[in-house]
Amino acid sequence: MTCDMCGKNLATVHLTEIIDDQMNELHLCEECAHKKSAQMGQQFGLSDLLAGLAGFEKQKDEKDGLSLKCPNCGMTFKDFKKLGRLGCGECYSAFRSFLGPLLKRIHGANLHCGKTPVSRIAKLTRKTRAAGGAGASSGAREAGTMDPPVKDTVQSLRARLQKAIETEAYEEAAKLRDQIKELEKGQHAEDKKE
Amino acid sequence: MQLNDILNHTSEWLKGTGPHSDIVISSRLRLARNIEKLPFPHWASKKQGKSVLEMIQDAVGKSDLLNKMTVFILEDQDAVDKQFLVERHLMSYEHAQKTNSKAVIVDDDEVVSIMINEEDHIRAQVMQSGFNLIEAWNVINKIDDALAKELPFAFSGEWGYLTACPTNAGTGMRGSVMLHLPALVMTKQINQVLAAIAKLSFTTRGLYGEGTQATGNFFQISNQVSLGQSETDIIQSINNLIRQIIEQEGQCRETLLASNRGMLEDKISRSFGILKSAHIITSQETTELLSLVRLGCDLGIIKDINRRHVNELFLLIQPAHLQKIENKKFASQERDIKRAELIRKKFEK
Numbered sequence A: 001m002t003c004d005m006c007g008k009n010l011a012t013v014h015l016t017e018i019i020d021d022q023m024n025e026l027h028l029c030e031e032c033a034h035k036k037s038a039q040m041g042q043q044f045g046l047s048d049l050l051a052g053l054a055g056f057e058k059q060k061d062e063k064d065g066l067s068l069k070c071p072n073c074g075m076t077f078k079d080f081k082k083l084g085r086l087g088c089g090e091c092y093s094a095f096r097s098f099l100g101p102l103l104k105r106i107h108g109a110n111l112h113c114g115k116t117p118v119s120r121i122a123k124l125t126r127k128t129r130a131a132g133g134a135g136a137s138s139g140a141r142e143a144g145t146m147d148p149p150v151k152d153t154v155q156s157l158r159a160r161l162q163k164a165i166e167t168e169a170y171e172e173a174a175k176l177r178d179q180i181k182e183l184e185k186g187q188h189a190e191d192k193k194e
Numbered sequence B: 001m002q003l004n005d006i007l008n009h010t011s012e013w014l015k016g017t018g019p020h021s022d023i024v025i026s027s028r029l030r031l032a033r034n035i036e037k038l039p040f041p042h043w044a045s046k047k048q049g050k051s052v053l054e055m056i057q058d059a060v061g062k063s064d065l066l067n068k069m070t071v072f073i074l075e076d077q078d079a080v081d082k083q084f085l086v087e088r089h090l091m092s093y094e095h096a097q098k099t100n101s102k103a104v105i106v107d108d109d110e111v112v113s114i115m116i117n118e119e120d121h122i123r124a125q126v127m128q129s130g131f132n133l134i135e136a137w138n139v140i141n142k143i144d145d146a147l148a149k150e151l152p153f154a155f156s157g158e159w160g161y162l163t164a165c166p167t168n169a170g171t172g173m174r175g176s177v178m179l180h181l182p183a184l185v186m187t188k189q190i191n192q193v194l195a196a197i198a199k200l201s202f203t204t205r206g207l208y209g210e211g212t213q214a215t216g217n218f219f220q221i222s223n224q225v226s227l228g229q230s231e232t233d234i235i236q237s238i239n240n241l242i243r244q245i246i247e248q249e250g251q252c253r254e255t256l257l258a259s260n261r262g263m264l265e266d267k268i269s270r271s272f273g274i275l276k277s278a279h280i281i282t283s284q285e286t287t288e289l290l291s292l293v294r295l296g297c298d299l300g301i302i303k304d305i306n307r308r309h310v311n312e313l314f315l316l317i318q319p320a321h322l323q324k325i326e327n328k329k330f331a332s333q334e335r336d337i338k339r340a341e342l343i344r345k346k347f348e349k
Helices: A030-046 A063-067 A077-083 A096-107 A118-130 A149-166 A170-193 B003-007 B046-062 B079-087 B133-150 B182-186 B190-199 B231-277 B283-299 B307-316 B319-326 B332-347
Strands: A013-019 A022-028 B024-033 B070-073 B103-106 B112-116 B122-129 B173-180 B202-205 B218-223
Touching: A013 B231, A022 A030, A030 B231, A063 A077, A118 B133, A149 A170, B003 B079, B003 B319, B024 B133, B024 B231, B046 B103, B046 B112, B046 B133, B079 B319, B112 B133, B122 B133, B133 B173, B133 B231, B173 B231, B173 B283, B182 B190, B182 B231, B182 B283, B190 B202, B190 B218, B190 B231, B218 B231, B231 B283, B231 B332, B283 B307, B283 B332, B307 B319, B307 B332, B319 B332
Parallel strands: none
Antiparallel strands: A013 A022, B024 B122, B024 B173, B070 B103, B103 B112, B112 B122, B173 B218, B202 B218
């Protein structure tokens, strides 16, 4: 194989570049590879563009929030600002209006698309079964088995919502958000009964 | 299992096996979990911290998957033992400070370790040799399920697992891959690579995690985002990035071999020579030289040394390890002598 750059020498260096999902293979001789290697590092840097770092949106005026207090652990929002750590899981609800935008800034998203604890899945499955719902035929789920039907629905809805937001399909996103709310309302009511 | 048993044992992740183990040392996944309603460790009273420790110990005891693991209560360990656990990557440096109600639970192969009352109530980690985050996920997912069966985790449908620091919320998952990138460093391309990584929402750290310097050409790359993507998506995105870096390092190694073989052989052989003959040596210098010896093994320039033994040496030359091996406390200068002695012995034919 001859070198792609000079077309004369034998290609001994094989380079695969992926730029914007476009795979490009280059076969180079030693001499041209040297020239190319100087650029190689820069090209790796091009993928920076993928990061699409959005400019930091201005923080909401947080003064009003400083006196907010978590009813469970007593942490105030002021404490949180000072320590950078929350006091307990309930703080997330107590400081909700500030944490939503903060999570969005940190993660670029503020909707969980991952795993749900097995104990919650078991509750949801019991609920579906009690209601004689479809998909409960597999019976009580052993802890550790994945993808029970009910969780699938909430989780897949969330994943779809995330995609909709990314593609700026806001109408679709609003519908999905409402569907998720409905589903979760049912779930919370069930949790309280237990 | 005792700490001394660990000493005479090679950690699974150091075995130098697994996919791409010439460039990837290890793959690690950790999950952050908290018990609902209970204050996070930094905000908890002594009594609350103690009861969290007891609850988790109890849960571990009830699980067939976890109950054979060894629990090390940190208040019972002396400074060297704690440092020893840190050097073996079984717990973080932060965990070894202020040890109130803290513990670490370790399995015999040192694949799994569970820190109790670190920044979160539970920090479970799984470490595999080579480039293998998917296997790490399979293991840690089961451990997480076993714990969730016994403990009510702080979780919200919207924001996932709730953690002390919002940077970990969502999946609570951090994947880290430890890479050995001597060729990218030698060809000075590493800075561009690191700059690109930073802009892609990944972080780079040194050998011992947060706040540590990259020594010996080791770089630990982790995801920053833990919310808004599923666990498998996060793993996928780390894998995609790591594959590119592996390729870059591989190409750099080939280029160096093709164009600068003589220089490379000289550097590597000199490093090996110093290690084989030094009588006083710091851990910093050892790590730098061992890095080149490891590269020499990978490139076939050093033929009669197994990569696994080089990997082990990175660990054995650390201060707490040296003191555990000799079963004696040494001041820093004495350690430099003992270290040189140990290395000479290891490389003796």
